[in-house]
Amino acid sequence: MDTCRDAAHHRRFAVPPFHFRSSLPIVAVGLIALASLIGSGCSSGAGSSAGPSSTGADNSKALEGKVWKATEIAGVTTVLADKGTEVTAVFAAGELAGSGGVNRYAAAYETQAGDGIKISQPAATLMAGLPEAMTQEQAYFAALTKATKFAVTAESLTLMDDQGTTLVRYAVVQPTALEGTEWHALAYNNGKDGLQLLAASSAITANFGSDGSLAGNATINQYSTAYTTSGDAMSIDEKIRSTQMAGPADQMQQEAAYLAALPRTATFTIEGDELWLRDSSGAALAQYVAK
Secondary structure, rough: OOOOOOOHHHHHHHHHOOOOEOOOOOOOOOOHHHOOOOOOOOOOOOOOOOOOOOOOOHHHHHHHHHHHEEEEEEEOOOOOOOOOOOOEEEEEEEEEEOOOOOEEEEEEEEEEOEOOEEOOOOOOOOOOEEEEEEEHHHHHHHHHHHHOOOEEEOHHHHHHHHOOOOEEEEEOOOOOEEEEOEEEEEEEEEOOOOOOOOOOOOOOOOEOOOOOOEEEEOOOOOEEEEEEEEOOOEEEEEEEEOOOOOOOOOHHHHHHHHHHHHHOOOEEEEEOOEEEEEEEOOOOEEEEOOO
């Protein structure tokens, strides 16, 4: 990854350095690798070509510091709203990242004074999903690259083309509290190639208590340990207690990998109803959704 301004803070969620592994067919979504997406100066892909000029005030800061969820996408009749298929966007210092509904994506963006914006072709992870979710994702990625204007308020964001046609409409998402939420894992770090989807008919959960306790279901067995946080930093105690039940080999392997990943946690981020745990290098250790 390059050294964009403030990248040490934003890169933890903006350009996740991992690859998913899935039993589903692999579908290439991005046109370039995530590692080469954001170029020097945070302007790769967005380029220096001017979008719509404006003499108005700079509204770009109003894009940042929020998680935006798509409620309308050009070419999509009804935007999917199920957990795990939501389309999101996070803007931060020239970097745009989020979920396309199936895959994580990253792009560069550039704003002009007032309401001008230009977004590069997104690059994404290589997961496959339900046909309707994949179709929606492709429509969303296509819409992003056509955007030339934006309109933003405290609660909504709209991307438009140069004719003023709405391409994507978003609503701001309030982040879910870490504590008191039952988090269900979507994927875990398998210790080999990065994040891997959970085995069929299995579940991993995490409950972070206000007393510093962490407990849940590791797949077959219940587990418990302790954790601490400071800002977006998190530390999970390596002394993890668990019951001693046996189960299918693939699920036992999943459980072992998940429990081994937890103590490596260095940071956490919450994007709407999604929780990400990452190690000190920024590699994803676990992805959860709030239930």
